[in-house]
Structures are given as C-alpha cells and as structure tokens.
Amino acid sequence: MKILVLNGSPRTGGHTAAMVEAFTRGAQENGHQVDVVNVCQKKIAGCLACEYCHEKHSGHERQCVQQDDMQEVYPLLDEAQMIVLASPVYHHSFSGQLQCAINRIYALDKPKHLKKASLMLTSGSDHVYDGAIYEYQHSFLNYLHLEDMGIFTAHDEQNRSLEDALYQFRKSLRA
C-alpha cells in the first residue's frame, strides 16, 4: 500500500518527527511504501477560494492555480491509498502549516485512490485533541469516506516513548 504522511511540525527532531519515524519504520517493515512530506519545510500557502480548480470544462479541473510546493503533494495524494496526518497540537488543532496543506486538498476534491486514514497528534497536555479529531473525522473519514486505521496521541512524558507509537501503528496496519 502507498502511504502518504503529512508531517505538520516545524521541529525537525521533535515529537511529531519521532512518531513519523516510528510509524514509517513499522509500515516499511510490513511492506508498505511511505512518502513523508514535511509541510513546514515547504512553501504551501492557504487556499484562495478562487474556484479555478472547480471550473467545469476548463481543462484545469482538479488543478490549483497556486504554483507553490503543494504541486509536489498533489500527485502523492492521488497515488496514495492511505493518508496519515501527523501534527503537534497548536491551540487545540493542527499546526497552521498542516492546515494550509489540508485546505488545499480542496482542489482535488477526492484524491483518486485514498481508502484509509490515520491521525497522530502530540501535545504538551492531555485532553486537547478534540479539535483535530473533529476535523479528521468529518473531513477525512466522513467526507472522503476513508477507513479509520487508528488515532494515536502522545502528551508530555508519553512523547518520549516510541514503542507505543510503533505498537499502535504496526497493529493498525496489519489489516
């Protein structure tokens, strides 16, 4: 299975990066192909709501007018069977950089082969995940009709343990 991970953390050696590494290792050991996009190292602007991507019979349906690094992500989105959203919790939601990338999926409406999704969140405190989980459930599971392969969260001291992350995602990928 082709898996696309969108890492929304600006910290290269941080907690999100550790979870993404643990996930990637586990997934690759199970024979999956994993592409990781570190969205904070890309130039990905927010959606302009210009509807260029939705102009019917224009020859540019499903294409975003903005020629920034999201153009590298669109083919990966269309190829992937599973998407993993990985983010630090910022003010009870995703990082702004990840939110920009998520909003830009609007151009594709529904990525061609996506069937499954997973969510990985790290935070300072516990009980701060509802905002991100709400968006994941409604925009990804319900709207895109994706199968939930698991939500993994780690706060405070849990961020130091990679084994939990490995266990969770190896388990979720067995299907």
Ligand SMILES: Cc1cc2nc3c(=O)[nH]c(=O)nc-3n(C[C@H](O)[C@H](O)[C@H](O)COP(=O)(O)O)c2cc1C
């Ligand atoms: C701008 C900003 C906002 C944050 N907001 C929250 C928050 O609302 N709740 C929380 O528990 N932690 C919050 N944090 C802490 C991070 O979620 C936490 O340190 C996380 O583990 C960082 O992940 P990283 O190492 O991948 O950057 C915030 C951190 C930053 C920089």
